[in-house]
Amino acid sequence: MDFDLATVQSQLENWRDQIWLWMQTPSFLAQLSAIVLSILIAPLLAKILQRAIPFFKKEPAESVKYLKVRQILFKVGGLLRAVLLVLLLGLSSNILLAVPAFSEDWLVKLAQSLAAVFLVYRVIKVFLQEAFYRKLALWVLVPLSLIIVLGYFDEFKALLSGTVLLPMGNSPITAMTVVKLVVFGFLFFWVGNLSNVKGQSAIRSQENLDAGVREIVAKLFQIVLFAIIFFLVVGAAGIPLSGLVVVFSALGLGIGFGLQPIAANFISGLIILFDRSVKIGDYVNMEGDRFGRVKAINIRSTTVATADGKDIIVPNTKFTEDAYENWTHDNPLQRYEVDFGVAYDTDLDALVPLIRDAVLEHEDVLSDPDVPSVEFRSFGDSAINMCVEFWAEGIDDGPNKFTSDVGMIIWRTLKANNIEIPFPQRVVKNIK
Known part of the structure; x- marks a missing residue:
């Protein structure tokens, strides 16, 4: 399609004339004034509320009661400007519709929709501290919010659902499936990671269990938890279990080639936990004059803390294939x-x-x-x-x-x- 400068120029002139006509109508000027006033008043009201409400004044100290709740309330104070802007624009819309001389609010509604997108942006900036999750949310949720408020969500959803990436009988893998997989995977694994930390902490705090038993139970808890989360994510994304055969076949091929060392370290980690040849707190001496106390046994590697404050990350296969000295294995x-x-x-x-x-x-x-x-x-x-x-x-x-x-x-x-x-x-x- 050739670029027609005359057509573009004509379209711009039509827009200019339309805006000029709007500027001459009381309804458009009233809406524009309402938007400007809302933008000016929102930050002023936010400052007044931040000064008047104790929860918003300063960040709570570590010693206060209900610390988590107080921290959330303090962060909510950073959203006041965006929240008040949305509320003020909604109030302006109702006032304009109630006045017979104006009786239009389409421009205010558009501004309110954009203010709602700005609120989503502020929620991400305030509550997500990790850079990776913040960038992911900004690149996904903000454009999605913009699509929703502009009224194109149904068309966007139909486009994703109609884009087939992998035919699989009656349940093909579409672009919408991938989006669901990413969204639900992020949510479920984020919740799962929090549950894993809390659960392992609770297991390791059971003093009536042997230290080695606590470590084995903690790792089994981690494996079972993330296995359950995996199936929940797959089910939420709408991927049939029959289709997982293809995924696992590809995964098995990957393990056979590129992921073999990772799989070997994973199996070695389980062997170490169950045969208890190395335990948390053992003092080990490995080849190359590397020695220290075992700090953590993870799925892929074991952390050995040296006396000078350094951590040595040792692949688990080193403890199942190579020789080493365990000074405190059976007797301290x-x-x-x-x-x-x-x-x-x-x-x-x-x-x-x-x-x-x-x-x-x-x-x-x-x-x-x-x-x-x-x-x-x-x-x-x-x-x-x-x-x-x-x-x-x-x-x-x-x-x-x-x-x-x-x-x-x-x-x-x-x-x-x-x-x-x-x-x-x-x-x-x-x-x-």
Whole structure:
């Protein structure tokens, strides 16, 4: 179709003439004045209400009662301007219709419809804090609201329902099916995520259950919950269960190729939870000098927290396929060693009980399964190399400094008994 400049120019002139005719009618001027006054009055009334109502004045402190309700009421204060604009335009419409000299409100109704779209926009901006959900809602709900208020929703719905994407007998997959899948998927999974957090928190708070059992039940709860949500979303979108065979076939093919590592980590996570080879709180040492305490066991990976505050994200397959050390798997007791050296003229027979008794006085050093053992190791170049072996409960890391404390005890004991801790010496002779 060729672009006809004369036709466009003629249409613009017709619109100009029509607007000029409207501007000369009292009804149009009254509607325009009502719209301008509503736009000016709405923010003024909003400020007055925000100052007059305590819930809208300032954000509630964390210690107040009914914190969630107070936070919602405070956020509602940010919607007052849009809400009042819609109400004022509706009031203006009724007033104009009641006055015989005007008796028209089509322009005010159009402005009210646009104000309703603005209200939807403000609700999204105020209540959705996460950037992804906010952008998704803005790009979906605002255009949809505009289509509804302009009266094109039925035509838009018919277009989506008539666009077939995948023929499936009597229930084809249409563009409307995809829209329902996205909308219901967002709503159900958002609610499901909140339920998952609350449910797992409630399960993990059951102190009468073993920690490992709580973790297994929490993960099973998560799997069952999202499986139920998946079928609810599919049913709400109108996808027949027979059509899921095609979806699962494609999914199985994807797992066989690109998703195989994810599936392997998922199965490994279940194996870890059920065989309990690794539990929350265990101290593990893996290849590459990576060690720390297990913080969380997730579906795809396990989080290991190191002593310096870092989290190591380890794929679950590392715990089912590779070798690693679990220092606290069955028994929290650990044996530690502290090396030291004494001079060659030291009485070792007197040294052994002296160091043993001193080390045993430490509150974390255990006498069971064995008392501290002071052992001879080797004859060094300048010292007799000795060692103290002792048992303690826990890991020598973070708040526990077993070897450091025992080393300090040995040093103080040797110093108090005038036992020399030698250092390497070299004698240089000048031969002429």
